[in-house]
Amino acid sequence: xxxxxxxxxxxxxxxxxxxxxxxxxxxxxxxxxxxxxxxxxxxxxxxxxxxxxxxxxxxxxxxxxxxxxxxxxxxxxxxxxxxxxxxxxxxxxxxxxxxxxxxxxxxxxxxxxxxxxxxxxxxxxxxxxxxxxxxxxxxxxxxxxxxxxxxxxxxxxxxxxxxxxxxxxxxxxxxxxxxxxxxxxxxxxxxxxxxxxxxxxxxxxxxxxxxxxxxxxxxxxxxxxxxxxxxxxxxxxxxxxxxxxxxxxxxxxxxxxxxxxxxxxxxxxxxxxxxxxxxxxxxxxxxxxxxxxxxxxxxxxxxxxxxxxxxxxxxxxxxxxxxxxxxxxxxxxxxxxxxxxxxxxxxxxxxxxxxxxxxxxxxxxxxxxxxxxxxxxxxxxxxxxxxxxxxxxxxxxxxxxxxxxxxxxxxxxxxxxxxxxxxxxxxxxxxxx
Amino acid sequence: xxxxxxxxxxxxxxxxxxxxxxxxxxxxxxxxxxxxxxxxxxxxxxxxxxxxxxxxxxxxxxxxxxxxxxxxxxxxxxxxxxxxxxxxxxxxxxxxxxxxxxxxxxxxxxxxxxxxxxxxxxxxxxxxxxxxxxxxxxxxxxxxxxxxxxxxxxxxxxxxxxxxxxxxxxxxxxxxxxxxxxxxxxxxxxxxxxxxxxxxxxxxxxxxxxxxxxxxxxxxxxxxxxxxxxxxxxxxxxxxxxxxxxxxxxxxxxxxxxxxxx
Numbered sequence: 001x002x003x004x005x006x007x008x009x010x011x012x013x014x015x016x017x018x019x020x021x022x023x024x025x026x027x028x029x030x031x032x033x034x035x036x037x038x039x040x041x042x043x044x045x046x047x048x049x050x051x052x053x054x055x056x057x058x059x060x061x062x063x064x065x066x067x068x069x070x071x072x073x074x075x076x077x078x079x080x081x082x083x084x085x086x087x088x089x090x091x092x093x094x095x096x097x098x099x100x101x102x103x104x105x106x107x108x109x110x111x112x113x114x115x116x117x118x119x120x121x122x123x124x125x126x127x128x129x130x131x132x133x134x135x136x137x138x139x140x141x142x143x144x145x146x147x148x149x150x151x152x153x154x155x156x157x158x159x160x161x162x163x164x165x166x167x168x169x170x171x172x173x174x175x176x177x178x179x180x181x182x183x184x185x186x187x188x189x190x191x192x193x194x195x196x197x198x199x200x201x202x203x204x205x206x207x208x209x210x211x212x213x214x215x216x217x218x219x220x221x222x223x224x225x226x227x228x229x230x231x232x233x234x235x236x237x238x239x240x241x242x243x244x245x246x247x248x249x250x251x252x253x254x255x256x257x258x259x260x261x262x263x264x265x266x267x268x269x270x271x272x273x274x275x276x277x278x279x280x281x282x283x284x285x286x287x288x289x290x291x292x293x294x295x296x297x298x299x300x301x302x303x304x305x306x307x308x309x310x311x312x313x314x315x316x317x318x319x320x321x322x323x324x325x326x327x328x329x330x331x332x333x334x335x336x337x338x339x340x341x342x343x344x345x346x347x348x349x350x351x352x353x354x355x356x357x358x359x360x361x362x363x364x365x366x367x368x369x370x371x372x373x374x375x376x377x378x379x380x381x382x383x384x385x386x387x388x389x390x391x392x393x394x395x396x397x398x399x400x401x402x403x404x405x406x407x408x409x410x411x412x413x414x415x416x417x418x419x420x421x422x423x424x425x426x427x428x429x430x431x432x433x
Numbered sequence: 434x435x436x437x438x439x440x441x442x443x444x445x446x447x448x449x450x451x452x453x454x455x456x457x458x459x460x461x462x463x464x465x466x467x468x469x470x471x472x473x474x475x476x477x478x479x480x481x482x483x484x485x486x487x488x489x490x491x492x493x494x495x496x497x498x499x500x501x502x503x504x505x506x507x508x509x510x511x512x513x514x515x516x517x518x519x520x521x522x523x524x525x526x527x528x529x530x531x532x533x534x535x536x537x538x539x540x541x542x543x544x545x546x547x548x549x550x551x552x553x554x555x556x557x558x559x560x561x562x563x564x565x566x567x568x569x570x571x572x573x574x575x576x577x578x579x580x581x582x583x584x585x586x587x588x589x590x591x592x593x594x595x596x597x598x599x600x601x602x603x604x605x606x607x608x609x610x611x612x613x614x615x616x617x618x619x620x621x622x623x624x625x626x627x628x629x630x631x632x633x634x635x636x637x638x639x640x641x642x643x644x645x646x647x648x649x650x651x652x653x654x655x656x657x658x659x660x661x662x663x664x665x666x667x668x669x670x671x672x673x674x675x676x677x678x679x680x681x682x683x684x685x686x687x688x689x690x691x692x693x694x695x
Contacts, residue, residue: 386486388538389508390484390517391535391538391541391592392596393541395509397541398509401533401534401537404529405527405528406527406528407528409528
């Protein structure tokens with residue numbers, strides 16, 4: 001028996017919106033197939049979270065946006081994130097990208113940095129080849145709906161042997177609750193290239209619910225190194241479903257740096273598939289929960305390649321009545337000899353009404369490997385508070401120092417100074433200071 | 434005002450067990466008092482109770498610093514009033530650098546709007562660290578994290594030097610120190626000696642007192658000060674141990690709050 005699901009997006013709308021954007025036929029066709037698939041797929045099942053009880057209907061409608069060539073005309077809420085001197089920038093405002101800038105220097109090197117809609121037209125071969133290879137349409141209903149409904153987004157391609165020193169940046173803003181907000185990020189790092197990409201997700205002035213159904217795909221070909229930093233700080237009107245996935249070919253390397261600073265309910269799944277030999281994946285996540293947020297954060301590393309290595313490191317602070325499930329999944333497949341997978345999840349609880357479950361999961365199908373995990377859930381250590389207070393520091397400041405200290409090792413890794421200092425401020429706000 | 438620190442009838446317990454059974458002690462600025470005694474006699478409890486460790490409950494008595502009872506104050510207020518405890522087991526705090534921590538502590542004293550300038554702070558910290566023969570990189574290391582026993586003790590003395598307290602309590606500062614480190618720590622203390630500052634040095638070895646000469650020596654047993662004297666008392670303890678005091682006072686078990694064997 002098949003379950004008849006009433007989908008929040010309809011085929012007629014998908015067609016209409018695609019026409020409005022002047023989209024290529026192959027892409028619209030893919031969207032319609034995805035939508036059809038969505039009807040027969042189930043919701044994802046993150047550990048200990050019942051998504052069927054969440055309201056996941058606020059997809060809104062596609063609304064076209066006017067592009068601008070001037071940074072001055074960008075919404076104020078995005079401007080504050082733009083690093084001074086950045087010449088490689090994409091800004092998405094609700095359903096579409098409004099601003100794209102790529103320096104001459106990078107252009108000359110063959111770098112492509114544009115919204116994904118444009119890329120699907122102008123770089124069809126590349127996009128067709130990679131879109132949907134890391135996060136598959138058929139994984140679950142949420143991914144299928146994403147592939148039916150995504151708009152705007154980013155396509156970043158770094159050619160073979162090109163090593164970029166400066167980070168490329170993107171900002172995604174939702175401020176219209178009736179507009180679809182579902183960007184797709186596709187990063188393709190060709191053989192032996194190197195790139196850092198940083199983005200921010202923000203909301204402001206919403207008068208209704210928004211669902212962010214976002215997907216990030218990173219394809220790192222042989223020997224490529226990708227550093228990916230992202231900070232999500234949506235307001236409580238936004239339910240954030242984010243699936244991030246990297247595929248690593250031989251000797252490729254990904255570093256994820258993720259700041260989960262939303263005020264709304266969030267499912268975030270940050271995963272690496274270590275397909276090639278000698279691959280390396282490093283994931284550092286910080287999260288703060290407050291209010292009555294429901295949060296489910298998963299980091300995942302799946303080892304196929306020999307001598308592949310993964311490190312996952314999550315630190316979360318839970319205050320007020322925030323409920324969080326924090327999963328670390330290390331999977332080592334048969335044949336991935338000499339693989340090494342390590343993970344740590346640490347949760348600091350600031351309130352008796354908050355919940356933080358840390359679930360380290362090791363799934364090992366190969367003998368010749370190393371794997372390790374550590375998980376802890378604890379309160380602020382009263383001995384540490386006493387020690388700091390014994391030097392004259394007030395209780396509030398002592399606790400603040402300890403909480404910051406708990407998060408500091410990850411904040412220090414953020415590759416953009418502006419983002420680092422901003423994140424510190426966001427941390428302060430989330431901690432109610 | 435010349436510093437005057439007076440402990441009167443101090444009783445304290447941990448988890449309902451009384452450890453301090455009435456401590457009396459008077460200390461003036463410029464004086465060094467040594468509190469000696471075998472293990473388990475309540476010496477470290479005295480230090481912790483004075484500083485306000487959350488596990489210890491003061492049940493009776495007072496400890497006044499220039500007329501103000503510090504036992505009525507919060508831990509941070511005691512520190513701001515001029516009390517400093519160099520701890521036997523300082524906490525390790527990851528993510529907080531030594532210099533950020535010290536600057537917060539100094540600024541807590543100076544108050545908002547009167548914060549120490551970064552340059553002045555760095556200069557002070559560097560010069561104090563040099564005096565203690567500490568590796569300058571320790572300024573940027575996380576507070577006590579991965580420090581050896583000796584490094585932690587030096588770091589306690591560094592804090593003492595930078596916070597300029599009126600009453601310094603050193604709790605077993607000599608334990609785990611090799612002879613060079615002992616000399617350096619003792620030099621740090623001796624340099625800090627002045628008319629406005631009193632020192633209460635808790636130790637169960639006499640050897641620290643070869644480097645720091647006490648004006649008064651007190652022996653603790655069973656949660657009380659059972660004998661006081663001058664430097665000659667420390668010398669006698671070095672030579673003869675504690676048994677003669679136990680005999681003199683008719684004490685068989687000098688410890689306090691330990692589980693009694695049946």
